[in-house]
Amino acid sequence: MRVEHGALDGVLLFVPSPYRDDRGLFTRTFDADVARQAGLTPESFIQDSQSRSRRGVIRGLHGRSGRGEAKLVRCARGAMHDVLVDARPESPTFGKAMAVTLDDESFLTLYVPPGLLHGFQALTDPVDTCYRIDRAHEPAEDLAVRYDDPELGVEWPLPAAGVSERDLAAGSWARLRRRLGSG
Numbered sequence: 263m264r265v266e267h268g269a270l271d272g273v274l275l276f277v278p279s280p281y282r283d284d285r286g287l288f289t290r291t292f293d294a295d296v297a298r299q300a301g302l303t304p305e306s307f308i309q310d311s312q313s314r315s316r317r318g319v320i321r322g323l324h325g326r327s328g329r330g331e332a333k334l335v336r337c338a339r340g341a342m343h344d345v346l347v348d349a350r351p352e353s354p355t356f357g358k359a360m361a362v363t364l365d366d367e368s369f370l371t372l373y374v375p376p377g378l379l380h381g382f383q384a385l386t387d388p389v390d391t392c393y394r395i396d397r398a399h400e401p402a403e404d405l406a407v408r409y410d411d412p413e414l415g416v417e418w419p420l421p422a423a424g425v426s427e428r429d430l431a432a433g434s435w436a437r438l439r440r441r442l443g444s445g
Contacts, residue, residue, distance in 0.1 A: 263293050265300045269360040270348045272375035274300055276334075280369060289369050291336060292394070302373065307334065307394045315342075315384040315391065318423025322381015323416075323432070325349055325405040326397070330376025334394040340386035341365035343419050347435075349405070350377035351444035357435075359416055364391075381409055383418050406432035 266275040276296065280289035294304040315321065323345065325331070335344060344364050348355045363385070364370050374380050382391065409416065409425065413435045 263290055263296050265296065268346070268362070268372070270346055270355045270358060270378065271350075271353050272373075273346060273360065273378070274302075274373035275362065276300075276371040276373065278369045278371075291369055291371060292334070300373075302332075306332070306396045309393075309395045309398065311393045311395065312338070313391045313393075315382075315389045316424065317384050317387035317389075318420045319389075320381065320383045320409045320418060320422050320425050320429070321391075322429065323347055323379040323407045323409055323411075323414075324381065325377070325379040326400075327403045327405055328400075329397070330378075332376050332396040333374040333380065334371050335364065335374060335380070335382075336369065336371040336392050337364035337366055338390040338392050339366050340384065340389035341367075342382045342384055342386075342389045342391060344372060344382045345380070345416055346372075346374060347379040347407070347414060347416070348377070349379050349438060349442065351442050353377070356444065357439075359414060361416075379405065379407055381416075383420060383422075385419065405438060407435050407438050408432045411435045
């Protein structure tokens with residue numbers, strides 16, 4: 263397993279080396295020693311969650327205030343277009359976005375540092391997304407920006423086939439910047 267740096271400050275991609283033969287395949291999806299060598303504290307991840315989405319569904323863009331929330335995200339089934347937006351005013355990549363495809367062929371795991379907004383769109387039917395999170399959920403700290411905010415201009419590969427009421431009611435990027443004291 264190797265580690266690559268993402269386009270946003272602090273984002274990491276864990277790239278496994280699946281072993282494939284006529285029986286199928288085997289791969290590591292997490293390695294505490296590799297995570298530690300990349301500067302993470304693997305013991306700090308306290309919760310694993312999973313979601314299932316149908317093709318075209320968009321979830322996000324979500325984040326946390328306060329200390330934020332670090333996540334390890336991977337796609338266990340199908341393929342998804344994963345999007346991150348840097349919402350850390352002190353970051354050199356503040357306001358910038360990046361996207362990566364996560365799927366059940368490459369087995370990439372995306373490290374999302376605290377202070378980033380995260381969202382994804384399911385590219386197949388279904389998509390199972392696995393999250394490893396470093397803090398218990400605290401609803402009062404939830405942050406959200408609409409997936410189609412024109413200022414961010416995130417390009418989603420498919421028409422939105424399902425967005426939750428919560429995500430449709432999310433505020434704008436400009437509003438979040440004001441809340442963060444940076445605009």
